[in-house]
Amino acid sequence: KMLTYYTGLESMAVFNLVLDHIKHGLTANNQRLNEFQKLLLCLMKLRLNVPFTDLGYRFNVTCSTASIIFRKVIMLLEHMFKNLIYWPEREALRSTMPRSFFNIFGNSVAVIIDCFEIAIEKPSNLKARAQTWSSYKNKNTVKYLITITPQGSILYISDDWGGRVSDKRITENCNFLNNLIPGDVVLADRGFIINESVGFHCATLKTPAFTKGLP
Template sequence: MPFCMVVNCGRTSIRDGPFSSFFRIPSKFNNNHKIDNLRSERRKKWIAALKRSDLTELKLKYGRVCSKHFIAGKPAQLSDTENPDWVPSQNLGYTSSTFSKISARSRYVRAMKRRIEVTPLNYKLNIYTKDEQIKPPISMESLDLALRECNRELYELRAKVNQLQFTQEYFVNSDQNTLYYTGLPTYQHLQCLYELVESDIVITHSSKLSKFQQLILVLIKLRLNLPFIDLGNRFSCSRTTVSRIFFSILEILYDKLQSFIIWPDRDDLRTNVPRCFKENFSNTSVIVDCFEVFIEKPSNLQAATKTWSNYKHHHTVKFLIGITPQGAICYISNAYGGRASDKFITEDCDFLDNLVPGDLVLADRGFLINNSVELCYAKLLTPAFKRGKKQLSAKEVEDTRTLAHVRIHVERVIGILRQKYVILRDTLPIEMLKKKCDDDFSFIDKLVVVCCGLINLGPPIISLE
């Protein structure tokens, strides 16, 4: 197992392999197994840079230096001796003054150049007298230092450019960046997601973005809903390329993340019942509600009628969502027109097929599905209605308050879903309702499934305590 020999680094190929490269200590032998002076010099400088007194031939043979210790992330070519990465120089576990000395000396050389005064030299000749302006010669050492300084600045600027291009290095040490741009709580969560989809992302010799950058582009779109032209500017590619990447990676994420939205086994539910459910709702299997997403007005009159929501006063599509008592999303329906009632959606989709005898379903007053739930030998619990009465009884008021205390968790999950992925709060283009010719699901169906799957990747919403 390769490990990094640099003091206090500790990177290994097993733990950090996907995000680090590991390089051998240079050998002093060439391809003909003869000692090479340039290779020997480089080997000595590498060993000197490590500053370790416990190095043996065995450790030098099997030890490695990781990409963290090079400005460009890898060593320079053997012949490129002026390159700052000819020897590891970054994060070596001790304070190095090499670059500061070079910088100081190069500044001195530049200052001396500015201070050079033109010195007239008078040559008295028999024929005529002429003034010559001669600058003192610049030594090779000064030029060498200036070149090294320029190379170092070049590699540092390249490293900064890499950070601005949303590479893995931009996220690896910043959970804050990960959360802001992707909605995932830590880089470890992002790494797991990338490993899940990496093998399905296809890149060619003409691809401008790496596999990781393509994933990040889609997550940023879901998280912040930046326009395609904005994303194109950020990733240095055209709007058409961004659109193509978004829809292709969305398909991959949908294929992988739909398995994260599962109806849990009843025994698992009973084993992990949160405290707020134990006393009155210990048999709860699912809490359901509907939420709506704004869309553009369809040009077709019939479609416009079906998508008009009297509740939102806007054209919308509507989804049925179900969560477990622990707060995990266990069901999400396909999109329905905003005009559809909660009752119609619940009975039309395959939600009821998941119920088993003895299940308890918690819902709001609008879910008039008692008969449908009872046909599954399950029980529906909703807040009490007045039903012509002037007011509810004291028991009904208390029962409603107790139910509202636990049913509010589904509203919390919907709120987190919409807050974390801004695309669900904005008005989506009508093209998102289209389906591929051989597909039963529209793009908006897949988009919502992906967002729900990403929510389930995070920590539990409801504590067991």
């Protein structure tokens, strides 16, 4: 349970499997942390979002070193896992569509989009601080557009955007829309005012009734 609390992983077997795939990129001379500690530091940051200053004290390194290690491990994890996120063939999506969605949309392939917003430490750079300020969250954040299937699989994750950027702008300026084909249905809450952009690809935007009128 302690491992799951700090890392989100269910067992040491999973932790060691991930470590085996990335440790070649973590080996370096004259560093205070070994490969195990570097991965643990990164996963703790992802899981708990503790400040780098806190991680520095825990691992007996400077705040800047903790930040550098985190970015290095993140790049290795991205390289390892990026191929697991892809857009399946439409027929594969149709054949496994939950009955509740099929009853509503028939043979149309429905995808669900939302922006995932993550709180970050306040940047020291004033421009970055302004770009990441989210008036909705009242804190500095980064945002990602995430697309999932009704089955729960992740289809697409955008690059990171500053928290001040609207959901509409992110959707229209990442390459998500290029994945749509005629007949697709996009489900989104009322904050996504992208009817014309989705319609340009001969797809349809639908807003579930339970999200209407919500802030």
